[in-house]
Structures are given as structure tokens and as C-alpha cells.
Amino acid sequence: MTEETPGFDEKPDVPSGATPDDAEPKAAPEEGAAPAGDATAQIAGLTAQLDQSRKALDERTADLQRLQAEFQNYRRRVERDRITVKEIAIANLLTELLPTLDDIGRAREHGELLGGFKSVAESLETVAAKMGLQQFGKEGEPFDPTIHEALMHSYAPDVTETTCVAILQPGYRIGERTIRPARVAVAEPQPGAQTVKDESEAGEEKDNGPEEG
Numbered sequence: 001m002t003e004e005t006p007g008f009d010e011k012p013d014v015p016s017g018a019t020p021d022d023a024e025p026k027a028a029p030e031e032g033a034a035p036a037g038d039a040t041a042q043i044a045g046l047t048a049q050l051d052q053s054r055k056a057l058d059e060r061t062a063d064l065q066r067l068q069a070e071f072q073n074y075r076r077r078v079e080r081d082r083i084t085v086k087e088i089a090i091a092n093l094l095t096e097l098l099p100t101l102d103d104i105g106r107a108r109e110h111g112e113l114l115g116g117f118k119s120v121a122e123s124l125e126t127v128a129a130k131m132g133l134q135q136f137g138k139e140g141e142p143f144d145p146t147i148h149e150a151l152m153h154s155y156a157p158d159v160t161e162t163t164c165v166a167i168l169q170p171g172y173r174i175g176e177r178t179i180r181p182a183r184v185a186v187a188e189p190q191p192g193a194q195t196v197k198d199e200s201e202a203g204e205e206k207d208n209g210p211e212e213g
Helices: 036-109 115-130 193-207
Strands: 133-136 148-156 163-169 171-174 177-180 182-189
Touching: 036 115, 036 171, 036 177, 115 133, 148 163
Parallel strands: 148 182
Antiparallel strands: 133 171, 163 182, 171 177
């Protein structure tokens, strides 16, 4: 007697009363799947963390900007102080040289600036000029008490205001800073000269008036 081997087309036994769909295995639910409520909570938590990170970043950015501004202010103060110290040092040095420059000026006026002394003197004046030293003070300019020091005073009929009529010692400045005023002799208008002049001008206008026809 030959045993029969079931073929591939044979279907497994299905219990009576069951549908064919019941025989197919159902997919198991995925492991780790979170309910919708847990996902919302996670999103809210991540949003809160992101907000905190942004706030911290803004605070650190503001701190960095403040430090940069303070550093720039510090650099400007250091540069300003450096320039001020340099100017003071140059002014002190040139102030010490002023008596020597005065001697050179007097020697030039008396025709004694000759030979090697002339070359050295001119070199010294050139170096002083390169360092910013400027000489001022001229005869005939109006007297200015901020840059002139009057050592002699007189009256003159040919001036209309207080005028420097002689420069006794030139003044020096560095830029806008005066390191020594010009020492001068000044002359003021002769007392009463302006009154006489006004009366004379009034008389001339009267004499030169229109003639009556």
C-alpha cells in the first residue's frame, strides 16, 4: 500500500466556522510606538529646551558685544593717552630748547651766524620744525593777550588799536598749543586822538557839503 504525500497546493486545516482570513497571521504592533499624547509632550519639551537655548545664546551674544565695546573703548583710551604723553614729552623737550633757539636768533640778527655754527643752528631749527614747533609774533599785528605778553607799553598817533610795535622775544607753539607767548612792546592810540580825528572828519564833511543855489 503506497503512502500519499500531501502536495503543495493543499491548504492547512481551517477550523469549521472560521473564514479564510482568520487563517492568515496578523502583523504584530510595532515595538516602541508611543501614543499621540506622549509625542505631543516630547515636542513641547523640545520646544521649551530650544527656547532656553535661544535665550542663553542671546545673553552670551549680548555679553560678547558688551565686552567688544569695552575693549574698543579701552583701546581708544590707551591710544589717546599714548598721543598725549608723546605730545607732552615733545613739548617739554622743545621748551628746553627755546633759550638755544633764542641765542641762534640773536646771532642771526647780529650777523654772527657763520661757518659751522650756522650749519648746526639751521639743522637744529629744521629738526624742531619737523617736531611741530612753530614760531609766531610779527610787528604790526594786533595785540592778542592769549598769545602775546606785553613787556613795554606806549602811545602812538598812527595806530587805531593796541598793536605790537616790537617783538622782544618770539613766541612758539606746537599745533594749537602755545608753549611760550610772544613777548612784545605794544602801542595804544594817543588819548584824545580819536576825538580830534572824528571832529576833523566832521568838519571836512561840513565844508564839502552841497552848495546852495
